[in-house]
Each structure stands twice: as C-alpha cells, then as structure tokens.
Amino acid sequence: MAASGDVPKVVFRIPTPALIAAGSAAVCATPVAWAAPGLQALYLLPAAFAWWVLRNRTTVDGERIVARSTFGKRVVEWSDVKAIKVVPKGWLSAVLADDSMLRLPAVRAGHLPTLSLVSGGRVADPTAVPDVEEPADAPAEPDEDETPPPLKSDE
Incomplete structure (x- = not known):
C-alpha cells in the first residue's frame, strides 16, 4: 500500500461540464423570464443548480x-x-x-x-487480486516433459 505521503489528497467533484446545463436553462428561461414582471426569479433555478455543482x-x-x-x-x-x-x-x-x-x-x-x-x-480495494497460495496437500501438477500414465481400459 502507498503511504499517505505519496498521495497528498484527492478531490471528488461533479464534472464541471454539468454547468452547461445551468447555462442552457438560463438561456431557455429568458423568453419566459421577461414576459411579465417578477418572472426574472426563474433565473434562480439555474443559478441554484450551478451552486450545487460547484459546491458538492x-x-x-x-x-x-x-x-x-x-x-x-x-x-x-x-x-x-x-x-x-x-x-x-x-x-x-x-x-x-x-x-x-x-x-x-x-x-x-x-x-x-x-x-x-x-x-x-x-x-x-475491490479490484485488488488477493495472493492465493496453494495448499500443501494439493496434488502437484505434472511437468510439461513428464507424460501422464496411460489409461487402463476394461476390454
């Protein structure tokens, strides 16, 4: 295992391209937001989403x-x-x-x-491969140059 000094810190965050969704929502809300007084509050939704992406x-x-x-x-x-x-x-x-x-x-x-x-x-680490040792009583596999004994048949 690596010592904690090898890797100082890691930051896990929501990918910043998610901010494109906030910008798109703001652009799409513009026609509705300026249709009547007070609807400019619609811009709070994309701003809140952007805050969520940047903060979490x-x-x-x-x-x-x-x-x-x-x-x-x-x-x-x-x-x-x-x-x-x-x-x-x-x-x-x-x-x-x-x-x-x-x-x-x-x-x-x-x-x-x-x-x-x-x-x-x-x-x-779920991806780590455990070191598996063979048990002592496990049968040894034959060497490649060693031929296995012939099979007996009941003829």
Whole structure:
C-alpha cells in the first residue's frame, strides 16, 4: 500500500461540464423570464443548480475526509470511519463509529480503488487480486516433459 505521503489528497467533484446545463436553462428561461414582471426569479433555478455543482465535493487524504454539501461542510477523521456503504448507482456513504451516515458527495463505487489508495488501505480495494497460495496437500501438477500414465481400459 502507498503511504499517505505519496498521495497528498484527492478531490471528488461533479464534472464541471454539468454547468452547461445551468447555462442552457438560463438561456431557455429568458423568453419566459421577461414576459411579465417578477418572472426574472426563474433565473434562480439555474443559478441554484450551478451552486450545487460547484459546491458538492469530497476531499480525501490520509488523515481525514472532508464532505462539502450544498450548505455545509463536515470533517471526519479516518479513525471515526467504521465502514463505507456502497450504493451501485449512487454516492457512497461513510458509516461512522456512532453508526451515523455521512454521504460522500461525488464519490461513486468506481472510485473505490482511488479511495483505498488515498486512505492508506483503510478502505478495501475491490479490484485488488488477493495472493492465493496453494495448499500443501494439493496434488502437484505434472511437468510439461513428464507424460501422464496411460489409461487402463476394461476390454
């Protein structure tokens, strides 16, 4: 495993091309927003989405996890993390020592190898191949130059 000094920190965030959706929504809202007084408030929806994209992220290093949500931030030491809850099509969550859950924004199941590397092995890497040793009583395979004994037939 890599030491925590090898990888200082990793930031998981929502891809910034998602801001194109906010800009497109603002452009599409323009004809409606200027149709009547007060409808300019429609611009708040794309602005709120852009804020959500820019704000939600998880920063992980060898010491701690920093989860930033839309309106808050929570810092958790790795020693307080009991497990990582994996959701196949959603964001992962950290199960803390007091059995509470901390959602890790923008961290998905595909990020587990990176999370394992940065955490110094505190999170298991599901893609790692375990070292499997042959049991001592396992039959030895014949060498390539050794021919197997002939089969007996009951004729």
